[in-house]
Each structure stands twice: as structure tokens, then as C-alpha cells.
Amino acid sequence: MPERVFNFSPGPATLPYEVLQQASKDIVNFKDSGIGLIEISHRSKEFMAVIEDAESLLRELMAIPDNYKVLFLQGGASSQFFMVPMNLMVGKKATYLNTGTWSKKAIKEAKLFGDVDVAFSSEEDSFNRVPKQQEYSVADDSEFLYFVSNNTIYGTQFHEMPETEKMLVCDMSSDILARKIDVSKFGLIFAGAQKNLGPAGVTLVIIREDLLGKAPESTPTMLNYKTHADKGSMFNTPPTFPIYIVAEVLKWLKAKGGVTEMEKINREKAALIYTAIDATDYYRGHSDADSRSIMNISFNLPTAELEAKFIAEAAEIGLNGLKGHRSIGGCRASIYNAFPREGVVKLVEFMKEFEAKNPA
Numbered sequence: 001m002p003e004r005v006f007n008f009s010p011g012p013a014t015l016p017y018e019v020l021q022q023a024s025k026d027i028v029n030f031k032d033s034g035i036g037l038i039e040i041s042h043r044s045k046e047f048m049a050v051i052e053d054a055e056s057l058l059r060e061l062m063a064i065p066d067n068y069k070v071l072f073l074q075g076g077a078s079s080q081f082f083m084v085p086m087n088l089m090v091g092k093k094a095t096y097l098n099t100g101t102w103s104k105k106a107i108k109e110a111k112l113f114g115d116v117d118v119a120f121s122s123e124e125d126s127f128n129r130v131p132k133q134q135e136y137s138v139a140d141d142s143e144f145l146y147f148v149s150n151n152t153i154y155g156t157q158f159h160e161m162p163e164t165e166k167m168l169v170c171d172m173s174s175d176i177l178a179r180k181i182d183v184s185k186f187g188l189i190f191a192g193a194q195k196n197l198g199p200a201g202v203t204l205v206i207i208r209e210d211l212l213g214k215a216p217e218s219t220p221t222m223l224n225y226k227t228h229a230d231k232g233s234m235f236n237t238p239p240t241f242p243i244y245i246v247a248e249v250l251k252w253l254k255a256k257g258g259v260t261e262m263e264k265i266n267r268e269k270a271a272l273i274y275t276a277i278d279a280t281d282y283y284r285g286h287s288d289a290d291s292r293s294i295m296n297i298s299f300n301l302p303t304a305e306l307e308a309k310f311i312a313e314a315a316e317i318g319l320n321g322l323k324g325h326r327s328i329g330g331c332r333a334s335i336y337n338a339f340p341r342e343g344v345v346k347l348v349e350f351m352k353e354f355e356a357k358n359p360a
């Protein structure tokens with residue numbers, strides 16, 4: 001078997017090796033049942049135990065209050081861009097914070113259903129920061145404040161969650177379970193699994209119960225949160241394999257000490273890279289210092305040629321996936337929960353060597 005490389009990919013992203021090993025056995029023969037995990041009925045007692053595990057571990061790790069439902073849906077995080085307004089703001093108003101590609105896409109969809117009040121945008125500064133509390137206000141007649149807690153492409157993150165009387169609705173796709181949060185401030189949280197939770201194919205939705213059934217009568221059955229909440233995410237066939245992996249990742253996370261311990265490690269890993277960036281003018285971080293993400297670190301070198309060389313030479317020594325998103329170019333190190341500290345240390349060493357060998 002080839003040695004594993006350090007995979008800095010933004011998503012799908014690196015998963016705990018132990019989880020992959022376990023999955024490779026269970027796919028073929030699930031818990032010695034003589035049948036593979038992806039062959040069993042979603043209504044079998046074996047799979048019911050898997051989805052129950054996933055939900056209860058998530059409730060425990062995130063301290064989700066009892067008046068919230070946990071849903072496992074399909075369609076990716078992008079489908080939540082329309083499901084949220086379709087269920088919660090038809091013909092009404094909502095406030096959105098425009099902090100990157102993913103919020104912009106969500107704003108576009110929300111406009112199909114109601115009145116969108118964009119209270120802040122950092123687009124003109126190529127999304128290099130998230131707003132401070134005093135920089136925006138939430139309209140009195142808004143149903144909710146929508147924001148993206150971590151901007152995967154630009155490498156910015158809300159260090160404190162917005163404070164408002166209104167409920168928060170959050171796209172947490174790239175930092176769910178990376179740090180402690182107070183779920184009770186949120187009406188709805190969603191996250192595509194493929195960044196910090198598992199493989200592509202399942203989207204997690206955490207929704208406060210009183211928001212179920214708010215969708216207009218004309219809402220298609222599959223697009224109404226209530227349908228899935230009433231049936232425990234089993235209205236139709238759920239994505240069984242991704243849900244299984246999520247359960248395994250959550251077991252791994254719990255064994256590692258849960259979110260508190262993970263947050264500590266995440267902060268240490270990010271600090272190693274930011275310290276290297278700040279140590280020289282050679283590397284420039286995309287994000288303003290007070291908006292820096294602990295999950296995705298986007299940075300530039302002096303020229304595009306040096307960036308291409310950096311990415312290519314890094315890959316040669318097993319540091320993969322460092323190319324920045326096509327919308328801003330440069331480099332990006334995505335260091336989610338499952339990304340090992342050794343890989344960060346190796347990257348920082350490589351950054352120093354590369355600068356020494358390739359002066360600007």
C-alpha cells in the first residue's frame with residue numbers, strides 16, 4: 001500500500017485513517033453479518049443502529065438541545081440555499097451577510113422566495129474579512145440572520161457568532177464541530193458533510209422544532225423539512241454509506257476528547273501556519289488578521305509563477321491539495337479536524353525551505 005500523503009484538500013477532505021480502515025471492512029462484511037454495509041436495507045436493524053448512533057453522538061458532541069431535530073438530507077449544502085428560504089421566508093424578509101462565494105450563492109436563491117436584506121458585504125475587498133458586530137444591523141421585520149460561519153474559499157471565519165434578537169441561520173459546512181458553539185442561538189444550522197464530517201453525499205441539518213411546518217402548502221414534499229423530521233430522515237432512502245462514515249467520524253472525535261479538545265488542536269495547527277506567514281513578507285495571508293479561519297488558510301506568494309512552483313514541489317514531498325480556489329488563486333491549506341498536526345509541521349518546514357531557495 002502506498003504511504004498516505006498529507007491531503008490539504010478543501011473538500012472532499014482528509015478523513016481519519018482509522019475510519020477509512022474500518023469502513024473498508026464494513027463495506028464488504030458489516031459487523032460479521034455476511035452482508036456489506038452498502039447492501040443492507042436502510043430499514044434493517046443494523047442500519048437503524050447506525051443512524052441512531054450518528055444522531056446521538058452529534059447531539060452529545062454539540063450539546064444539541066432537545067427541542068431541535070437532526071436531519072440527514074441529500075442535495076449538498078447548496079440545496080440548503082433554497083430549502084432555507086423555501087421553508088422559512090416565503091414572501092417575507094431575511095437579513096444576509098455576504099462574506100464569500102457561498103453566501104453569495106445563498107443570497108441568489110433566497111431572492112427567489114422573499115425580500116433579501118444584505119446588511120454587509122466584503123465583496124469589494126475580495127472577501128478578505130467578516131464583519132464586526134457594529135458594522136451591520138438586522139432589519140426589525142427580518143425572519144432570521146443568515147451567515148456562513150467559515151468561508152472555505154477565502155479563509156475567513158466569524159470568531160464570535162453574530163449577536164441579534166433574531167434567530168441565526170448558519171451554513172457551517174466547513175467548521176462544524178471544529179469549535180464549541182451554543183446551538184440554542186440558532187434556528188437552523190446546516191453543513192455538507194464533505195469538509196469536516198465525512199464523505200460527500202449527506203448534508204446535516206439541525207433545526208429548531210417550532211420551525212417545522214412553516215413552509216407553504218405548495219412546498220414539494222421532499223423539500224419540506226417537516227417531511228424528513230417526521231420520518232427520522234427515512235421518508236425515502238437516506239444516503240446510508242455517508243451516514244455510516246459520519247457516525248464513525250463522530251466516534252473518532254469523541255475518543256479524541258470531543259469538540260473542546262479538537263478546538264484546542266485546531267487552534268494550535270492554524271497558529272503554526274499563521275506564525276510562518278507573519279514571519280516574512282514572502283507569504284501574505286488573504287484574510288485580515290482578525291477574521292482568520294482556523295480551518296482554511298488562504299495565502300499568496302510573491303508571484304503566480306512561485307505559487308505554481310510551490311504547489312508542485314509541495315506535492316512531490318507528499319503535501320497535496322494546496323492549490324487555492326480558482327476564484328482567488330494562490331494557495332490554500334485546509335486543515336479540518338481530521339488533518340494531522342504532523343502535516344502542518346511539515347508544511348511549515350517546507351514554507352521556510354522554499355522561501356530560502358526561491359527568493360522573490
Ligand SMILES: *Cc1c(COP(=O)(O)O)cnc(C)c1O
Nearest residue numbers: 076077078102152171173174192
Ligand atoms: C463546500 C461548501 C458549500 C457547498 O457544498 P455542496 O455540498 O457542494 O453543495 C456550501 N457552503 C460552504 C461553506 C462550503 O464550504
